[in-house]
Amino acid sequence: MLSLALLVYLMGSINTPVRGASNNDQPVQVILNEIMYHPYSQGNQAEDIGAEYIELFNPGSTSIGLAEWQLTDGVNFIFPDVTIDAGEYLVIAADLDTFTSKYPGVTNFVGGWDGKLSNSGEVVELVDSTGEVINSVRFADQGDWGVRELGPRDRGHRGWDWVSDHDGGGKSLELINPMLPNEYGQNWTASNSTDGTPGMINSASDNDIAPLIIDVKHFPIVPDSNDTVTITTRIFDELQMGLYVTLHYRIDFSSYRGEDIYALYDPKFYNDITMHDDGAHGDRGAGDGVYGALIPAQQNGKIVEFYVEASDAGANRRTWPAPSFVDGVPEQVTNALYQVDDSFIADDYWVAGSQPVYYLIMSEMDKGRLLDIGDREGGEHNSDAQVNVTFVSVDGIDMKVRHNLGVRNRGHGSRNSPPNNYRLNFPHDRSWKGVTA
Numbered sequence: 001m002l003s004l005a006l007l008v009y010l011m012g013s014i015n016t017p018v019r020g021a022s023n024n025d026q027p028v029q030v031i032l033n034e035i036m037y038h039p040y041s042q043g044n045q046a047e048d049i050g051a052e053y054i055e056l057f058n059p060g061s062t063s064i065g066l067a068e069w070q071l072t073d074g075v076n077f078i079f080p081d082v083t084i085d086a087g088e089y090l091v092i093a094a095d096l097d098t099f100t101s102k103y104p105g106v107t108n109f110v111g112g113w114d115g116k117l118s119n120s121g122e123v124v125e126l127v128d129s130t131g132e133v134i135n136s137v138r139f140a141d142q143g144d145w146g147v148r149e150l151g152p153r154d155r156g157h158r159g160w161d162w163v164s165d166h167d168g169g170g171k172s173l174e175l176i177n178p179m180l181p182n183e184y185g186q187n188w189t190a191s192n193s194t195d196g197t198p199g200m201i202n203s204a205s206d207n208d209i210a211p212l213i214i215d216v217k218h219f220p221i222v223p224d225s226n227d228t229v230t231i232t233t234r235i236f237d238e239l240q241m242g243l244y245v246t247l248h249y250r251i252d253f254s255s256y257r258g259e260d261i262y263a264l265y266d267p268k269f270y271n272d273i274t275m276h277d278d279g280a281h282g283d284r285g286a287g288d289g290v291y292g293a294l295i296p297a298q299q300n301g302k303i304v305e306f307y308v309e310a311s312d313a314g315a316n317r318r319t320w321p322a323p324s325f326v327d328g329v330p331e332q333v334t335n336a337l338y339q340v341d342d343s344f345i346a347d348d349y350w351v352a353g354s355q356p357v358y359y360l361i362m363s364e365m366d367k368g369r370l371l372d373i374g375d376r377e378g379g380e381h382n383s384d385a386q387v388n389v390t391f392v393s394v395d396g397i398d399m400k401v402r403h404n405l406g407v408r409n410r411g412h413g414s415r416n417s418p419p420n421n422y423r424l425n426f427p428h429d430r431s432w433k434g435v436t437a
Contacts, residue, residue, distance in 0.1 A: 029064055030084060031182050032124060032137045033057035033175045036196050037117035040170030047168075049116045050095030051102060053109075053198055054124060058084045059178050066090070068129035073136075074122045077113035091198045099198075106199040119167065120436075121145065121428045137183055141167040143404070143427030144185030148324035148334050151385070156259045157373055159385030160324060160334060160406055162427065165190035172196025174204045180236055185429055186212045186318065210318035211243060211310040212236040216336065218306075219282075221392055221401045222344040222359065229295040229338065230282030233275070233308050233320070240289065242313025245275040247293040249306035252337075256368020259380070263365055265323075265332040275308070300342040303361060307335045321404045336403040337361045337390040356395035360407060360422070362387055374409045374420035381416035384408050391424060393432070402430055 034055035041047040054071065058064055067081040077092055084090045093099035093111030103109075117124075121140030128134050139145060146164035166173040171190040174197070175182050182188075192203035214234040223229050231247050248270040254263065275291035277283055283292030298304060311317040323330035339361045362370070366387035373383050386406030393400050409415055410423035426436045 029060035029062070029134075030056050030058050030066070030126060031135045031175070031178060032126060033089065033178065033182075034172050034191075034196060034198065034202060035117070035124065035137075035139055036172040036198070037121075037139065038119040038141070038166070038168045040168060040194075047119075048098065050098035052094040052117050053099060053111070053172075053196075054092045055198055056084060056090045056092070056126070057175075057178055058086055058088055058090075061086050069134075070127045071113065072125045072127050074117050074124040075113045075115035077111075080110060082110055089199050089201075093198075102195065103198055108199045135182070138429065139173060139188070140185060140427070140429035143429035144320075144322075145173075145188060145429055146185075146427075147322060148404075150262060150324065150326045154385050155383035156378065156380045157369060157383045157385035158262065159383075159408065160388055161386070170194045172198075174202040176202070176204050176206050177209050177238070178205075179207065179238060180209070180212060184212050184214060184236075186210075186214075186320075208238060208314050208316065210316035211245075211312050213308050213310050213318055213320035216308055216320055216403070218336070218338050218401075221338070221399055222341050222394075223297070223338065224342045224344065225300045225340055226297055227340075228297055229304070230292060231275070231295060231306060231308070232283055232290055232292045233310075234290050235277075235310055236289070237310075237312050239313065244311050245277075245291045246309045247273045247275050247295070247306060248309060249273070249295055249304055251298060252303040252305055252363045254363045254365035256365050256372065259369070259372065261365075262326065263331070263333040263363070264326070298340050300340055302340045303363065304338050304340070305335045305363065306337075307332060334388040334404060337363070337388075338401075352396055356393055358394075359390075359392035360424070361390040361392065362407070370407065370409065370422075371418070374415065374418055376416050381409060386425065389424070391426075391432070400432060402426055402432055404430075 036053045039048050039051035063083050063085045065083050066079040069079040071077040091109035093109050094113055096111045123138045125136040126134045141164050142162040146162045148160045149163050150158050151161040165171045173188055174191045176187050180187050189204045197203050216233045219230045220227050250270045273293040275293040277291045279286040281292040283290045307319050309319045321335055323332045324334045370387050373380050386408045389405045389407045391402045391405050406425040407422050409420050411421040414421055426432050428436055
């Protein structure tokens with residue numbers, strides 16, 4: 001029997017309508033398929049926002065007239081009396097002259113919109129002539145839309161940076177499999193070719209991809225030493241059968257051993273638990289696409305690191321959080337975290353009028369690095385190197401958790417004397433109360 005609190009926690013995401021599907025669960029007939037949001041600019045040249053474009057795709061079996069439809073939110077454009085045929089594409093260009101000059105062979109386009117696409121991501125909505133939202137995508141340059149890599153040395157330390165080839169690298173953002181929901185960053189990637197593929201099939205198109213791992217949650221958010229912790233995730237795949245989902249977790253035993261030593265992945269330190277969609281493992285109900293597994297109770301103060309792996313019948317495999325690159329090698333080292341705390345009582349921990357409570361949860365290795373950067377010695381206090389962190393906030397409104405964040409030392413004159421100030425950077429696809437830092 002699920003507790004009421006856990007049931008409410010799960011329903012918050014499970015009952016949310018999936019963008020890209022109609023109310024009767026039939027796929028929409030026109031979807032956002034490619035986005036050129038941050039065109040390449042060389043050296044000190046200003047970015048040419050006229051080179052931006054958005055591409056639509058009609059995966060259905062009938063032609064659709066788009067007269068008086070609109071693009072809204074990120075940019076504004078009202079469609080003329082134009083039709084998109086079944087299985088065909090239509091490009092909406094920011095500036096018609098720029099587009100025709102750059103893509104002289106493309107003829108299936110309209111354009112001339114108002115506004116500019118944000119380089120860090122935003123919402124783009126396709127609305128029909130009655131005002132109904134047909135398809136909506138909140139794209140980003142970080143989180144599930146990018147990848148983390150260990151950046152260059154900054155005053156003796158290296159930290160985690162977000163990178164993506166579609167963010168100013170000259171490539172577009174392409175939908176991979178149009179038969180899966182297009183609202184999730186795991187179903188998008190940078191185009192294989194510079195300047196993208198407007199008006200034609202995406203270079204990254206693939207009808208059999210690794211399962212999408214969505215809405216990974218742990219509950220209780222702050223467990224005590226008597227709590228079994230439930231990990232849940234929603235899985236999307238083309239067939240929704242032949243899936244194998246695994247939870248990997250370990251107790252953090254790391255230590256900080258100097259500025260030149262960084263974590264590397266070793267599977268022998270992880271415990272592996274098969275996740276089930278049977279209604280008996282903390283998941284909501286059998287066969288609903290939500291998988292669950294239970295991590296046994298741990299001692300007070302312990303930090304638990306975990307990630308989820310999913311594979312399908314075609315041997316396609318994905319993990320969440322995704323591996324991060326260490327000198328070009330993917331390493332499963334920036335994972336999700338939680339901490340056991342017997343002093344925390346969810347129902348009465350926060351009282352009206354008090355300050356909010358923030359948890360910054362990181363491995364001992366990362367905590368040691370952050371403290372080393374912020375002490376008075378070595379001259380590294382001006383380093384902006386970020387370590388991996390999970391953030392929990394508790395206030396009079398709600399309790400929130402965000403995984404896979406970066407935190408660094410900040411300030412000017414206050415950087416070199418503990419207690420330090422810190423800057424917390426949220427991935428652009430997972431803002432917190434409307435902010436990303």
